Amino acid sequence: MDLLLVILVDGLIYGAWLFIVSVGLTLVFGVLGILNLAHGSLYAIGAYSTATAVGIYFAYGGDAFPLGSYAVMALAAIIVAVVIAPLLERGLLRHFYHRDEVIGVLVTYGVFLILEDAIKLIWGVDPLFVYEPYDLLGMVEAGPLFYVAYDFLVIAVSAITGFAVWYFLNRTRRGKVMLAVIHDREMSQTMGVNVDKVFLLAFGAGVFLAAFGGALTAPMISVSPGIGVNVIIVAFAVIIIGGLGSIEGAALGAVMVGISRAASVHLMPELELFIIYFVMAVVLIFRPEGIFVRTQTRKI
């Protein structure tokens, strides 16, 4: 019983983190049709910006109100999105919307390489640490073990983020417009939808979510060059399991990967790496386009 509880808790913590780092990737693909390989770099920039901003916050009297560092983390992610999203989307990606999807992959791969070097130019190769927010909330006892309360904060933030994205897309007018663009770009344009604006908004949300994932992760790790590379691989596994472009799919994929990996580490540690891709392979055998991809209408 204890073991099941530990696997569930560990799996949810890891799954929540996976969801937050992959939901932006699936959103951008769903709306723009671009598989954004630069997502990992945007995650890294979010982590670096957070480390810098929170460092400044504590250097200038943040100790008086340490909880304010959480607001600084969110603010850092917003600034990253506001600065980078228009530059990338308006300056580069919009020129490739009508091209083959492979071109989009190549272009964002180029952006990834540029951003990785830009990170080194701006922040250097030395690691940054911003562990204060990680320790702030103390520890929580769950079953036989103690966990850092921050891990449960990540679960809560992840759930709220997922719900907010789902609510926006399904329950708001702007969200429904976005869904209409996903469904049929040309028809939406004919109906008077400003597709350019929708694309910018969706890409901005994707960049924010990537940067926010980095911001939430920064207090747990050493923020150093290359952190984005590993994230993108596992994020791809998650969104492929769930179905490219599906928010619900990303959530389910993240939880499936998180729990199966936790079960593997506790029960058969030698399968830890294999299990993620095993889950992906099994899903693809039965659902070749992922769990949540709707049946596509074919245009004639």
Added chain:
Amino acid sequence: MKSTVKRLVSATAAAALSLGIAAGAQAASHSETFKIGVVTFLSGGAAESFGVPAWNGGKLLIDMLNKGELPAPYDQKGFGGLMIEAIEIDEAGGATKQVQEFRNLVQREKVDAVLGYVSSGDCLAVPPVAEELKAFLVLYDCGTPRVFEEGSYNYVFRTAAHAAMDNISLAKYMTSRGIKVGSFAGVNQDYAWGHDSWADFVASMGILMPDAKASTALFPKIFAGQYGTEISAVMREKPDLLHSSLWGGDLQAFMLQATARGIHKRMQVALAAGDHVIPQLGQKMPDGIILGARGMNGLAAHAKGGELVDLLWDRYKAEYGVFPVQAPFRMWQGLLGVKAAVEKAMKANGGKKPTAEQMAAAMKGLTWEAPSGTITMALGNGHQAIQPNAIGTTKWDEAKGEMTLVDVEYYAAECVNPPDGVKAVDWIKAGFPGAKCD
């Protein structure tokens, strides 16, 4: 007017150039340099922990050697009077790229020696090319025992001990400090380094503490970053000891996540090569962690002291604002080994710049003093170094505001390294026959 000035400038430049060439030709023998290619990680995951501090230490030492600022026996400027000219190469990019870079260094840059390689993959890929090109190659950092246990070379040397010593010493520390270990677990990276470290440690514990049981062995992938599940698995198991050879950002992330959950209060944590993260972690590295530094390097060397250590320690700290960890120490012992070999070869050839063959002959079986102790090329038929090791326990010095090592145990080179011709793992399993411990 304009053309007159132009003609004047051209004539002056031509005259200066021809005079320069003539002067250069006359002074060639006096201005001869020793070109050394230095290959280490200047970017990528291993840069911040190993490559950059090593090269910082390398630049510092080369500058001091060229100015003749080191005490005897290293007081002669440069290498035997030849000014050292270093060409640094980034090791990032994989073994295939490094093989090409090595060829460039030897054939295009015409370096006299190459000192380099942190990655075990590179250390296995480059030596055959050095043999083919008959180029003098010194491996200064990588840990895989396979280089000389599975290969034999004429022009290739390694000036640092291989990694078996780290885990043998760690196991010996448990016995010599009387640490009770009923069971032990491991968190090591899922590649050769992590698996070899765990295997050496388990084998050593099997001999030294046969009643201690190896329990959970976890191998997260390199650069995983998230260790929450591994920490839960180890804490559930409740071993007395946790062994880890994690390094760099992985070790930093692991320690941040594990200490926040109080792992160090529930079991003894032992890090085979953990000293290099102290400058970054500071007080986030808790007291009471057993720490190795892959040799008598960093804090352990500083605790022992000595003229050479103190001089380089102070200069490094003044130059870079942090203390030197294990990587600069290995760079220093490599550079001083090359200096000792070059000067020995020059003594034998009448003071001329030595050839690769002469340097290789001089380095075979060589012994020299380094900040990390006496280095002897005792293994691999005189091509592989052994060196003393040290293990200690972390303790934050409140007064000085810095980390120190206490309860440091020093191990003689012959105590924790196998004799020549014996594979490390066989030596451990046989119960360390012939080990010479003080």
